[in-house]
Amino acid sequence: MATFYNQATLSYNGTVASSNITAGEILEVLSASKTAVPDNYSRGSDNVFVVSIVNTGSSCYNGITVTDDLGEYSFGEAGGAAVPLTYKEGSLIYYVNGVQQPAPVVTSLSPLTITGVNVPAGGNATLIYAAETNEFAPMGADAVITNTATVSGAGFEAVTASADIAYTEGIDLAISKSLSPAAVEENGEVTYTFVIQNFGTVPAEAADNVIFSDAFTPALSGITAEFNGAAWASGTNYAYDPATGVFTSLDGMITVPAAQFVQDETTGEWSSQAGVSTLIIRGRLV
Known part of the structure; x- marks a missing residue:
């Protein structure tokens, strides 16, 4: 809404008379x-x-x-x-x-x-x-x-x-799995590597209770596990049933940092780099 104002004048014999201002x-x-x-x-x-x-x-x-x-x-x-x-x-x-x-x-x-x-x-x-x-x-x-x-x-x-x-803010997780070696002798040792990526703006923290689970077929014996380079202990960090091959992380063990976001100062384009955590599980085929 705009307001406007007007005022009139009279000029005579060198005298100026002004009207009132209307709005x-x-x-x-x-x-x-x-x-x-x-x-x-x-x-x-x-x-x-x-x-x-x-x-x-x-x-x-x-x-x-x-x-x-x-x-x-x-x-x-x-x-x-x-x-x-x-x-x-x-x-x-x-x-x-x-x-x-x-x-x-x-x-x-x-x-x-x-x-x-x-x-x-x-x-x-x-x-x-x-x-x-x-x-x-x-x-x-x-x-x-x-x-x-x-x-x-x-x-x-x-x-x-x-x-x-x-x-959109929050946690956005993805997981990939690889096996080494791809061909192994009977009763041979294998290494499973799990790369967990977070494409979100918020880190996955212990309070989020992210649970990892895998059922290894065939099952593994004598397993060891490490998360981001730190050794995990059975019963403290994970549970494993050698009869079924089911491996499950315990509450609060899986954490993944948030992604990083960067804008190119020249082109203006945005890119993201996912936060990454790595879980490595080794064992011998049963």
């Missing part, structure tokens, strides 16, 4: 809001954005343009610009007063520019579209993309609406 307000009849579903993201995830435009005035607004910056932000000392979202072509859906209409024209993909939007008097228009996070999407704890849409056209001042989406 008025310009009522903004167009408003916009924006929401994101979901409101979090990960690398390569899809997010749906909903832009709602409401007209409380008595006149229809035609030919409106909606421009979405797709989360553009500055980075690095040189002030480079990165765009973390990529519009998914063909995803645009358009409603007027809740009734779906033919999709308006997309004249630019970045920034996303949509033209020909109409908002009836006392009515509303809704734009729904999807965007995918790309290699420029910030990664790590507290990372956020602020996505802003600007609604502009003739007869009104441009209005903006923003939605924030936050990088």
Whole structure:
């Protein structure tokens, strides 16, 4: 809402007389809001954005343009610009007063520019579209993309609406298993190596009670185990049943550091390096 002021003057015989000052307000009849579903993201995830435009005035607004910056932000000392979202072509859906209409024209993909939007008097228009996070999407704890849409056209001042989406925080574990040697004689000794990776922003700690389990076939005898280079003891760190070959870590024994996230200062691209822990189990085939 904008306030304006006016004052009149009379000039005669070198004298100036001023009127009182009048004040008025310009009522903004167009408003916009924006929401994101979901409101979090990960690398390569899809997010749906909903832009709602409401007209409380008595006149229809035609030919409106909606421009979405797709989360553009500055980075690095040189002030480079990165765009973390990529519009998914063909995803645009358009409603007027809740009734779906033919999709308006997309004249630019970045920034996303949509033209020909109409908002009836006392009515509303809704734009729904999807965007995918790309290699420029910030990664790590507290990372956020602020996505802003600007609604502009003739007869009104441009209005903006923003939605924030936050990088998904938490533990994200993966495990791989290798055997050495791959070919072994009967009753020979083998080594199983388990690499546990954490792609998440939060470390897996003892309180998270991550449990490792494997049923070795054939079962192993005389096993030894070490975790991140430290020897494990049966009954203290793990339980093993030689009859079934089932090996299980005890509560709180498996910990994995969080991933590390880095942005290239030149290109603006983000990369991650998973946190890693290693479990090695040796034994003789039964």
